[in-house]
Amino acid sequence: SQQGEEDPQALSIQEGENATMNCSYKTSINNLQWYRQNSGRGLVHLILIRSNEREKHSGRLRVTLDTSKKSSSLLITASRAADTASYFCATDPNQAGTALIFGKGTTLSVSS
Amino acid sequence: KAGVTQTPRYLIKTRGQQVTLSCSPISGHRSVSWYQQTPGQGLQFLFEYFSETQRNKGNFPGRFSGRQFSNSRSEMNVSTLELGDSALYLCASSTGLATSGELFFGEGSRLTVL
Numbered sequence: 001s002q003q004g005e006e007d008p009q010a011l012s013i014q015e016g017e018n019a020t021m022n023c024s025y026k027t028s029i030n031n032l033q034w035y036r037q038n039s040g041r042g043l044v045h046l047i048l049i050r051s052n053e054r055e056k057h058s059g060r061l062r063v064t065l066d067t068s069k070k071s072s073s074l075l076i077t078a079s080r081a082a083d084t085a086s087y088f089c090a091t092d093p094n095q096a097g098t099a100l101i102f103g104k105g106t107t108l109s110v111s112s
Numbered sequence: 113k114a115g116v117t118q119t120p121r122y123l124i125k126t127r128g129q130q131v132t133l134s135c136s137p138i139s140g141h142r143s144v145s146w147y148q149q150t151p152g153q154g155l156q157f158l159f160e161y162f163s164e165t166q167r168n169k170g171n172f173p174g175r176f177s178g179r180q181f182s183n184s185r186s187e188m189n190v191s192t193l194e195l196g197d198s199a200l201y202l203c204a205s206s207t208g209l210a211t212s213g214e215l216f217f218g219e220g221s222r223l224t225v226l
Contacts (some may be wrong), residue, residue: 030211040216042116042202074212088155099145099168100211109119 002101004089012109019076021106023089030092079110116218130191135222144186144201145210149200
């Protein structure tokens with residue numbers, strides 16, 4: 001079953017604009033990660049945020065985590081055409097014997 | 113350092129056949145996880161191996177199996193293929209357990225079942 005659900009499913013913006021993607025999940029977590037996937041390729045890790053953290057930055061990426069609302073957001077500032085990809089959140093449920101669970105992703109299209 | 117290598121990259125099989133996919137993790141990584149990715153279901157967890165032991169298994173039928181060797185390389189096997197098994201199969205490795213940190217993914221094996 002899906003733990004994380006990304007919103008929106010698809011997002012189209014112009015170069016230079018900011019892109020915001022949201023992820024909601026159902027159960028308590030140890031950490032939440034964001035990954036990027038270029039069409040038909042493997043996933044690339046972007047950032048990991050732990051349950052006791054509220055915000056993390058990495059270059060043009062900003063991730064927030066609100067455990068009370070069971071949600072996270074990924075902000076990409078000053079988007080570039082090369083940011084065109086699918087973005088997935090992945091949660092580590094706080095339950096023994098579980099695996100990293102991925103949402104269905106947000107497809108971002110950045111046009112020049 | 114070489115990344116995660118998956119072979120073969122593309123393959124076509126017919127219903128009823130079986131297939132074996134291979135994954136070589138990053139050197140020093142002891143955990144290998146497998147995921148099935150389809151447009152309808154997204155990324156679905158298959159199983160995770162750590163030091164040759166299956167740690168977790170997803171909700172897939174027994175036709176899906178895997179193993180890990182002493183050098184951490186892993187294989188997964190799908191027997192009696194069905195049309196619905198057509199998918200991108202992704203392997204990911206990590207230093208510790210898959211849930212504890214970053215996963216490094218291979219480029220995937222794209223399986224088409226006719």
